[in-house]
């Protein structure tokens with residue numbers, strides 16, 4: 364199934380969603396252009412939804428993040444949101460395995476006027492993350508890439524976030540199946556590791572965690588130990 368291009372909002376009422384869109388204006392022209400250019404370039408339309416992007420910006424701001432890590436760049440949509448939340452002094456390391464996606468993202472950061480505050484690391488994140496281990500501890504880690512590796516990314520965040528640092532992870536509802544241990548559908552290979560990720564985040568003792576009930580589920584934990 365994967366992520367829908369258009370994400371639901373709140374109670375599922377289209378009228379309520381339109382109202383919230385009008386009041387909070389989650390997507391400006393810069394972000395809309397990224398979404399449209401990414402679609403025109405043939406990239407999969409699996410970036411965060413408009414409100415998810417706003418959540419990321421506001422949460423990064425609330426956390427006072429200055430040094431952040433993003434796993435899963437795609438076209439740079441969520442990266443721009445995180446950087447906006449971090450303000451002038453913020454820096455983002457973002458990891459992407461597909462050269463074509465990284466090139467579209469490079470253009471996105473440039474057009475958003477953020478090129479000097481981001482580094483795109485090309486390659487498999489779990490290997491490339493080693494390159495920045497010495498630059499930690501980090502204030503925020505956003506996980507939005509291969510679901511099978513979420514438990515590994517959580518383990519990395521446990522070691523490399525500062526105390527009080529924040530982990531955010533998209534798709535934590537496992538495409539609606541994370542609660543169902545008997546699920547055997549097409550996303551089964553992603554759902555089981557996502558379940559382990561949530562259980563370790565919630566009960567592993569390193570984070571105080573919650574689930575923000577977006578359409579995809581945005582898990583959030585603050586490192587306490």
Ligand SMILES: C[S@@+](CC[C@H](N)C(=O)[O-])C[C@H]1O[C@@H](n2cnc3c(N)ncnc32)[C@H](O)[C@@H]1O
Nearest residue numbers: 410411435437440441459460487488507508509
């Ligand atoms: C859901 S998209 C990220 C969307 C992006 N965070 C946004 O909202 O704008 C997932 C991205 O992770 C990348 N990816 C998947 N597995 C990866 C891996 N092992 N290492 C690095 N990137 C990976 C994919 O190529 C894809 O671009």
